[in-house]
Amino acid sequence: xxxxxxxxxxxxxxxxxxxxxxxxxxxxxxxxxxxxxxxxxxxxxxxxxxxxxxxxxxxxxxxxxxxxxxxxxxxxxxxxxxxxxxxx
Numbered sequence: 071x072x073x074x075x076x077x078x079x080x081x082x083x084x085x086x087x088x089x090x091x092x093x094x095x096x097x098x099x100x101x102x103x104x105x106x107x108x109x110x111x112x113x114x115x116x117x118x119x120x121x122x123x124x125x126x127x128x129x130x131x132x133x134x135x136x137x138x139x140x141x142x143x144x145x146x147x148x149x150x151x152x153x154x155x156x157x158x
Contacts, residue, residue: 090132105137116141 079087079095086094092104109121118141123134131137 105131105139109139112139112141115144117144 083095086092090106092106097103105121109118112118118139120138120140121131122138122140123129123131124136124138126134
């Protein structure tokens, strides 16, 4: 481990996290949080408008300390929409 802290990353975990492979990092509360998986889950229910890194928005989100997600609810399909698309 890189330190004796319970949230410390092993060398391998640090490499995986840097490469965006959070599925390979053992979860421990915040450690190993995979925002990309959260965004994938959110897409089922929301239209994702933007995902940005904070506090350094000019960097890719995976290189930032935290992320912001702007989303709006998906529009419910109406019966008219379904008829127009040919769905039954």
